[in-house]
Amino acid sequence: MAAQLKIYVVEDDPLFAKTLKFHLSLNPDYEVEIFSDGRKCIDNLFKNPALITLDYNLPGMSGLNVLKKIKELNPDLPVIIISSQHDVKVAVDLLKEGAYDYIVKDEDMFQRLWRALGIINERMQLQTKIRELETEIGKKYKYENLIKGQSLAIQNIFAMIEKATKTNITVSITGETGTGKELVAKAIHFNSDRKNKAFVAVNVSAIPSELIESELFGHEKGSFTDAFNRRIGRFEEANYGTLFLDEIGDMDLSMQTKLLRVLQEEELSRVGGNSIVKLNVRVIVATHKNLAEEVKKGKFREDLYYRLLGLPITLPPLRDRDNDVIFLAKHFIDEFVAKNKMSKITITQAAQEKLRRYPFPGNIRELKAVVELAAIMTNNEFIEPDHLVFSSTSEFDGFLSEELTMREYYIHIIKHYLKKYNNKVTRVAEVLEIGKSSIYNLIKEEGMV
Numbered sequence: 001m002a003a004q005l006k007i008y009v010v011e012d013d014p015l016f017a018k019t020l021k022f023h024l025s026l027n028p029d030y031e032v033e034i035f036s037d038g039r040k041c042i043d044n045l046f047k048n049p050a051l052i053t054l055d056y057n058l059p060g061m062s063g064l065n066v067l068k069k070i071k072e073l074n075p076d077l078p079v080i081i082i083s084s085q086h087d088v089k090v091a092v093d094l095l096k097e098g099a100y101d102y103i104v105k106d107e108d109m110f111q112r113l114w115r116a117l118g119i120i121n122e123r124m125q126l127q128t129k130i131r132e133l134e135t136e137i138g139k140k141y142k143y144e145n146l147i148k149g150q151s152l153a154i155q156n157i158f159a160m161i162e163k164a165t166k167t168n169i170t171v172s173i174t175g176e177t178g179t180g181k182e183l184v185a186k187a188i189h190f191n192s193d194r195k196n197k198a199f200v201a202v203n204v205s206a207i208p209s210e211l212i213e214s215e216l217f218g219h220e221k222g223s224f225t226d227a228f229n230r231r232i233g234r235f236e237e238a239n240y241g242t243l244f245l246d247e248i249g250d251m252d253l254s255m256q257t258k259l260l261r262v263l264q265e266e267e268l269s270r271v272g273g274n275s276i277v278k279l280n281v282r283v284i285v286a287t288h289k290n291l292a293e294e295v296k297k298g299k300f301r302e303d304l305y306y307r308l309l310g311l312p313i314t315l316p317p318l319r320d321r322d323n324d325v326i327f328l329a330k331h332f333i334d335e336f337v338a339k340n341k342m343s344k345i346t347i348t349q350a351a352q353e354k355l356r357r358y359p360f361p362g363n364i365r366e367l368k369a370v371v372e373l374a375a376i377m378t379n380n381e382f383i384e385p386d387h388l389v390f391s392s393t394s395e396f397d398g399f400l401s402e403e404l405t406m407r408e409y410y411i412h413i414i415k416h417y418l419k420k421y422n423n424k425v426t427r428v429a430e431v432l433e434i435g436k437s438s439i440y441n442l443i444k445e446e447g448m449v
Contacts, residue, residue, distance in 0.1 A: 004031040005121065008052045010041045010066065011082070012059055016105075020053065020082075023110055024117075038066030045073055051120055053113070054099075056083035056090070064094065071098040078120050080113065146187050147180060148331050149324040153316040157184065160313045165191040172308055173286040175315030178363030181286035182246060184313060189242040194282055197241030200234050205250035212255050214271050217262070223272020235268055235281055242282045248308065249289035249300060260304045283308070318360045318367060319420070326352050328364060329371045333383070336372045345375050347383045354385045359420075414442055 007030055011017035014036075021032045033049075035041040038061040041052065052070065056063035067079055078100040083090070091102040101116045103109055147154065164171050165188055173181045182201060189199045207215050214224075218233030235243060251259065262268045266279045285308050294300035318325055326347070333345050347355070351374075360366050374387040414428070418439075421427040425443075429436045 005029055006049045007032050008041055008049045009034045010038055011055045012036050042069050052079045053082050054079050056081055067097055067099060080116055147183050148328055150327055151322040151324045153321050161187050164188045164311050168282050170308055170310030171284045172310055173313045176317045176363055177288050178365035179315040180364055185244040185284045194241050198238050199242050200238040201244040202234050203246045205247035209252050217268045217270055219271035220273040235279060236277055238281050240280050245285045247287055248285040249287035249291055249294055256301045256304050263307055318363045325355050328367055329355055332368045332371045333375055336375050343381055345381055351383050351385050351388055354388050358390055
């Protein structure tokens with residue numbers, strides 16, 4: 001053991017107390033301290049002993065009362081009662097009050113004591129490992145470790161995540177593809193009071209419509225062809241934890257109806273079954289679609305929309321995150337270099353400028369792919385502009401190959417930037433370095449807004 005295990009021996013018989021201390025001290029990992037009465041022991045609990053052996057027959061404050069007081073002050077502290085009494089009822093009563101074990105003073109006493117100490121020691125080591133793992137998980141899923149960025153936009157997302165962790169409210173995450181919606185869902189789960197339970201992620205768009213009900217709710221043996229065994233669905237897997245439904249906007253209407261019922265009733269029946277499974281699941285959904293628009297089009301149920309809306313979190317695209325593109329690029333390169341045991345690689349200023357100018361329609365996912373490829377393409381420790389290869393599928397692919405008039409190109413560009421900056425004319429004027437009046441005139445002439 002890394003540190004000594006502090007043991008308190010509470011015993012009014014000086015000879016027996018010394019004998020007990022002698023036997024326990026044979027293990028160099030045990031530090032033993034003797035107390036002649038219960039009150040002195042209680043007064044020294046602030047020293048945090050790992051274990052107490054307690055004589056049942058004590059002068060003044062009885063062993064039972066000492067046990068009750070110890071458990072009141074520290075419910076998790078193991079207490080072993082050592083007594084000359086063979087009364088089973090006394091032993092049962094003490095165990096009910098929280099005693100770890102009841103050992104009679106006889107020839108087998110030390111053997112039983114050593115066995116109990118061994119079990120307690122193993123349990124304490126296991127608890128230490130669990131605490132260490134929980135600490136590591138906590139570090140891994142701290143917002144700033146999970147979601148990289150320093151921009152004001154990301155700080156605002158952190159604030160929303162903080163709000164989400166304090167309750168079990170449903171969370172709806174929206175944002176373009178590649179903005180990190182699942183990372184946000186994980187950050188919420190692993191910083192909430194459900195962190196020690198399951199986090200189950202389901203990509204709705206990746207599951208065929210005929211299988212989604214069985215995937216989410218499970219099925220009973222023989223409920224359909226090829227149902228050879230009972231299957232537990234994702235809702236049951238996530239019970240008492242968190243279920244993350246990604247791309248919820250792609251769920252068909254018939255399945256939306258079934259999902260709504262489960263969410264409202266907080267229970268389900270597996271496909272082909274009659275038994276009811278009670279649920280206590282925190283639901284987080286995500287989509288790159290505008291669900292309000294999908295409701296207007298009749299593609300998404302309005303009642304389900306409001307049931308899922310909960311706390312809305314909108315993730316900003318990478319192009320709206322100021323200098324995060326460089327911060328993230330450096331992080332991804334450092335991570336890639338470490339994983340592949342490569343020498344340190346630096347992004348030159350010219351390459352950084354090229355990254356800043358590119359709109360990254362694929363967001364963080366695309367940036368990661370671009371800089372990792374650049375790290376392979378460079379023959380030295382520097383990434384230059386030529387190493388950055390973009391394969392965008394954005395609306396500007398082949399833009400210059402279109403046979404348009406100069407005015408049509410001009411309208412096309414203005415429309416793009418108005419959409420990008422949410423119709424903020426002042427911002428568009430700054431970016432394109434043109435007058436606001438020119439944009440306003442074009443908007444009026446073309447009926448663009």
